[in-house]
Amino acid sequence: MNQHLLMIEDDVRLANMVCAYLGQSGYQMTHAGDAQTGLSQVQSIAPDLVILDLMLPDMDGLEVCRRIRALHGALARTPVLMLTAKGDSMDRIIGLEMGADDYLPKPFEPRELLARIRAVLRRQGDGAVGGDAHLMRFGVLDIDRDARTVSVSGQLCDLTSYQFDLLVALAERAGRVLTRDQIMEAVRGRELEAFDRSIDVHMGRIRAAIEVDAKNPKRILTVRGVGYVFARQQD
Template structure:
């Protein structure tokens, strides 16, 4: 049984398959999700910037501008969670989508119930409602995380993080000095019910390293433990 979502969620769905878009929108709207449809990628970008939705649902195969480029353009302007949906479900495509700034990836044909669950999960995280908020700030070396305000300050500067990146950094910093496997990070950040794959964590860690100014070849903050996972190494900060 799907949990009841009392707070209305809004999405912009950028999809050129009008039949699929209408059917999906009808299902989502019956579950308290307000949907704005855009079949043209430029119209979709404008809708996101205009309406500030909770989540963007983005098809990969779009006319003129593909979903990868749309994702990159949006990510340069907003931090709204982006879920890519596409018939191209190979790992290389999923990795490319994540590297382009997507938060999640759902291959077609997808379950409408799973899509709804993912939209709700990303919307809750973006609002800081994924679970009981921790009242205390987390301080790990030069990094300070405020879970309630969902802000991360590093070296006196606020980091511009996506919802997924914030949750991943929070999970690592809260357990600083402890090695976490990729599977543990997936469970901590996304919940074990979501489909995930090892490379997705690697891509997001790579994004975090860039934003922290960490050397990807010799990282000193988020260190790779070969064959196991990652550790937030405050002793090197």
């Protein structure tokens, strides 16, 4: 069965072009021209991924992303790829804080959009990092690779697919200091720019989900000037 993508975009010409291109690439496409219709479609068709424009006529794309993350069950974990205006780095950072899995600045090449969609869906489907044991346990923190869930003291944590993979990448290398490039390469499988603030945004979200005090983390530690390390044992 083809994976079903929902594009929430008010630019009809762009949406038709993207939907035609992705349709030829094997995806089933649905287009919504405004935020309210898009949110209704998320609940009615349960898409495998949402392509979300930041600027919509009836609601900010950031608010749409927030409302998707506030839905119940699996719908709340629907991957979101946000389309942002070229050069608006702050909008991209806020989008990631709202729970977007990835972003792509406009204008973009359809091939790059396709590559990013495949990467997000691959992470969602089977994870970005391997391993034999499906369950990793660190004190009260449980990471279940098969179910793609994280829990603390039995309470499920709210993480996006990308944040789950970032956490797994760190946990599998517990005790080892990783640079931002090494972490993102482990998750995305390709080298990125030398510095990308999105990794810091995601780490903040992960800490907020798994740490007792996100401002004084004990599990995911920052190594100033280098990157991050997942502590095997908490202080």
